[in-house]
Amino acid sequence: MLNKIKQLNKENTIKYLVIFVITIFFCQNFLQMHYSSDTYVLYDLGYMKYPAEYFLLDGRLISTIICYLGGILNIPIPIYIIGMDFIGIIFIATSIYIMNRILEGIVKPEKITIKLALLASCFVLILNQFTLEYLLFPESAVMCLGVLFNVIAAKIMIDKPKHKYIKIFLCLLLAGLSYQGLLNMFPILAVLLYIIKQIKDKREYKYKLKEFVIEMIKLAVIVLIVLGISWSAVKIGTTLLQSDQDRTIHFKNEKAFATRQETVIEYLDELWNETMHMLPTHTNTIILVISFILLIALKTKKEILMEYILLIILSFVICIVPMFIFNTGIAGRVNEPLTMLWGASLIILLVQSTNISNIRKINLIYGFIILSFIINNIFIMQNITEHIGSNRVEENMGKTIKYKLEEYEKTTGNRVTKFSYVYDKKPQQYAVGIKPIGSLTERKLACSWSILEAMNFYCDRKFERVKMPTRIYTEKMLDKDYNEFTEDQIIFEGDTLYMLVY
Numbered sequence: 001m002l003n004k005i006k007q008l009n010k011e012n013t014i015k016y017l018v019i020f021v022i023t024i025f026f027c028q029n030f031l032q033m034h035y036s037s038d039t040y041v042l043y044d045l046g047y048m049k050y051p052a053e054y055f056l057l058d059g060r061l062i063s064t065i066i067c068y069l070g071g072i073l074n075i076p077i078p079i080y081i082i083g084m085d086f087i088g089i090i091f092i093a094t095s096i097y098i099m100n101r102i103l104e105g106i107v108k109p110e111k112i113t114i115k116l117a118l119l120a121s122c123f124v125l126i127l128n129q130f131t132l133e134y135l136l137f138p139e140s141a142v143m144c145l146g147v148l149f150n151v152i153a154a155k156i157m158i159d160k161p162k163h164k165y166i167k168i169f170l171c172l173l174l175a176g177l178s179y180q181g182l183l184n185m186f187p188i189l190a191v192l193l194y195i196i197k198q199i200k201d202k203r204e205y206k207y208k209l210k211e212f213v214i215e216m217i218k219l220a221v222i223v224l225i226v227l228g229i230s231w232s233a234v235k236i237g238t239t240l241l242q243s244d245q246d247r248t249i250h251f252k253n254e255k256a257f258a259t260r261q262e263t264v265i266e267y268l269d270e271l272w273n274e275t276m277h278m279l280p281t282h283t284n285t286i287i288l289v290i291s292f293i294l295l296i297a298l299k300t301k302k303e304i305l306m307e308y309i310l311l312i313i314l315s316f317v318i319c320i321v322p323m324f325i326f327n328t329g330i331a332g333r334v335n336e337p338l339t340m341l342w343g344a345s346l347i348i349l350l351v352q353s354t355n356i357s358n359i360r361k362i363n364l365i366y367g368f369i370i371l372s373f374i375i376n377n378i379f380i381m382q383n384i385t386e387h388i389g390s391n392r393v394e395e396n397m398g399k400t401i402k403y404k405l406e407e408y409e410k411t412t413g414n415r416v417t418k419f420s421y422v423y424d425k426k427p428q429q430y431a432v433g434i435k436p437i438g439s440l441t442e443r444k445l446a447c448s449w450s451i452l453e454a455m456n457f458y459c460d461r462k463f464e465r466v467k468m469p470t471r472i473y474t475e476k477m478l479d480k481d482y483n484e485f486t487e488d489q490i491i492f493e494g495d496t497l498y499m500l501v502y
Helices: 002-026 037-045 061-072 077-107 112-126 129-135 140-159 164-178 180-200 205-240 254-273 283-297 302-325 336-353 359-412 451-459 470-476
Strands: 418-423 490-493 496-501
Touching: 002 077, 002 112, 002 359, 037 077, 037 451, 061 140, 061 164, 077 112, 077 129, 077 140, 077 180, 077 336, 112 336, 112 359, 129 140, 129 336, 129 359, 140 164, 140 180, 164 180, 164 205, 180 205, 180 302, 180 336, 254 283, 254 302, 283 302, 283 336, 283 359, 302 336, 336 359, 359 451, 359 490, 359 496, 418 451, 451 496, 470 490, 470 496
Parallel strands: 418 496
Antiparallel strands: 490 496
């Protein structure tokens, strides 16, 4: 018995190490110094001021503590960024491992092919395109910790230990305090696991349905309570810091609601159909169509098909509703349930295939899973590489501006201490030749919330932001439009640097 336990522990250790190595391989480009818009702001404000300007206003207490700790320990920011990403990758790998253990406990696979297919499906479920934003920002480890807490909550739900609901509540609370947007992961994991349980359960469906409904209501109440606490933390933070920040959407009339509705439809098109350009257009829709066809071919019970449809509807609802309440914008990190559907579909298909004996159909499912795993991870590596590429473009622009600045100061003897900018006629969010994949590749020297901080970083200054004089704008910038950066967009006069942002 002791030998069996030792063998099992050895197998689990090897499995975790394999998962960790594979995750590191896919995310390796994050393990170098890289920049999001928030990174420049962190450089500008420093560890001790940054939390008060951002984390505390958003009720993100764990990120606040970690950032203060970085300041207390005086950790160089490059080491902090890379270290946080490394820890974040550990949390993502651990989440994949635990999710795989949960599913193996339900499915109890004996064949190695099923085990490998289940593991590959867990990778697609947890490490999808929108997960990349969790590894992008300076607080990456904390955001990935939130992912792990969601998975642990799902494990508690299945294991049913003593004080189950209290433990789920605590896990979700910690996930919410890490990053509120992560809470929408749990409902997807919960429904997915109950679908898997019902596929393997031999009891009459009416008993399973009753159990499912009651459990989902209880879990929904827990999630709503956690959301309430998270929202209260935001309100307390804004009150204590005397901030007038308000990210909620206020509808004054029906027209305002209709306008927001149009905006949400545009967001959904970008998030679902385009996947923020992280995957080929309509990939998500194609995956769902193929999944439905395969589920029907596997002679899946209509009750399971209905629950699968419920899972899809739930994924959309928990992403759409916040868009009407908060100014979320187009961001993968708060809409991960949409990309989780791919991995969820693979898992449901695989588990359903264990109930049939048709080898051709089973092999077809294996092929679909392997192909999905390969495609998903190819694009993960490409998109991270694109992020690094966008950083290189921005770095070259920053170095050029600094060179022009120093040349001007050397020639004139003036010390430049002020900075002013305006946008050209059609400003671009992304550099030419760079994929438009949201926060990963947006131009930080064009974002209103980071342009000053990025200029401070590259020019090694602490510029004073001043208004653009009408004379400068009218004589040298009016009606101009650029598609890429040129030195003509930089104008010096006295102690001020003026820039036309393309």
